[in-house]
Amino acid sequence: MSTALESLLDHPDAGGDDLSPDECASILVRLEAITDQWAREGGDQLLQQHIEDARQLAGVLRLCIEKDVPLAFL
Numbered sequence: 630m631s632t633a634l635e636s637l638l639d640h641p642d643a644g645g646d647d648l649s650p651d652e653c654a655s656i657l658v659r660l661e662a663i664t665d666q667w668a669r670e671g672g673d674q675l676l677q678q679h680i681e682d683a684r685q686l687a688g689v690l691r692l693c694i695e696k697d698v699p700l701a702f703l
Contacts, residue, residue: 633659640702647699657690 632638633655636648648656664683667676693700 643702645702647701648693649699650694650697653690653693653700657687657694660687660690 636652637656640646640648660683664680664687667680667683670676689700
Protein backbone atom coordinates (compact mmCIF):
# COMPACT_ATOMS: atom_id res chain seq x y z
CA MET A 630 0.00 0.00 0.00
CA SER A 631 1.32 3.43 -0.88
CA THR A 632 0.96 6.41 1.42
CA ALA A 633 2.24 9.98 1.57
CA LEU A 634 3.92 8.95 4.83
CA GLU A 635 5.99 6.25 3.12
CA SER A 636 9.22 8.25 2.94
CA LEU A 637 8.94 8.99 6.67
CA LEU A 638 7.87 5.51 7.77
CA ASP A 639 10.57 3.79 5.72
CA HIS A 640 13.28 6.16 6.93
CA PRO A 641 15.86 4.85 9.43
CA ASP A 642 15.66 6.36 12.91
CA ALA A 643 19.17 7.79 12.62
CA GLY A 644 21.13 8.77 9.53
CA GLY A 645 19.85 8.03 6.07
CA ASP A 646 18.97 10.51 3.36
CA ASP A 647 17.39 13.84 4.22
CA LEU A 648 13.74 14.41 3.34
CA SER A 649 13.32 17.20 0.80
CA PRO A 650 10.99 20.14 1.42
CA ASP A 651 8.63 18.63 -1.19
CA GLU A 652 8.58 15.33 0.69
CA CYS A 653 7.98 17.25 3.93
CA ALA A 654 5.00 19.00 2.32
CA SER A 655 3.49 15.71 1.21
CA ILE A 656 3.98 14.18 4.66
CA LEU A 657 2.55 17.27 6.37
CA VAL A 658 -0.75 17.11 4.49
CA ARG A 659 -1.34 13.49 5.46
CA LEU A 660 -0.05 13.91 9.02
CA GLU A 661 -2.41 16.82 9.65
CA ALA A 662 -5.36 14.82 8.31
CA ILE A 663 -4.55 11.93 10.63
CA THR A 664 -4.01 14.22 13.61
CA ASP A 665 -7.31 16.00 12.98
CA GLN A 666 -9.11 12.65 12.82
CA TRP A 667 -7.53 11.52 16.08
CA ALA A 668 -8.49 14.79 17.77
CA ARG A 669 -12.13 14.37 16.67
CA GLU A 670 -12.21 10.85 18.07
CA GLY A 671 -11.04 12.01 21.48
CA GLY A 672 -9.52 9.24 23.49
CA ASP A 673 -7.27 8.44 26.36
CA GLN A 674 -4.08 10.08 27.56
CA LEU A 675 -1.89 7.94 25.27
CA LEU A 676 -3.80 9.10 22.18
CA GLN A 677 -3.52 12.70 23.37
CA GLN A 678 0.26 12.24 23.63
CA HIS A 679 0.37 10.84 20.09
CA ILE A 680 -1.58 13.87 18.88
CA GLU A 681 0.84 16.25 20.61
CA ASP A 682 3.86 14.39 19.18
CA ALA A 683 2.38 14.48 15.68
CA ARG A 684 1.68 18.20 15.99
CA GLN A 685 5.28 18.83 17.05
CA LEU A 686 6.50 16.90 14.00
CA ALA A 687 4.10 18.92 11.85
CA GLY A 688 5.70 22.10 13.19
CA VAL A 689 9.16 20.86 12.17
CA LEU A 690 7.87 19.89 8.73
CA ARG A 691 6.30 23.35 8.29
CA LEU A 692 9.60 24.99 9.22
CA CYS A 693 11.50 22.90 6.66
CA ILE A 694 8.95 23.85 3.99
CA GLU A 695 9.00 27.56 4.88
CA LYS A 696 12.81 27.73 5.00
CA ASP A 697 13.15 25.45 1.93
CA VAL A 698 15.57 23.16 3.75
CA PRO A 699 15.63 19.37 3.98
CA LEU A 700 14.72 17.48 7.15
CA ALA A 701 17.87 15.78 8.42
CA PHE A 702 17.90 12.76 10.71
CA LEU A 703 20.84 12.81 13.10
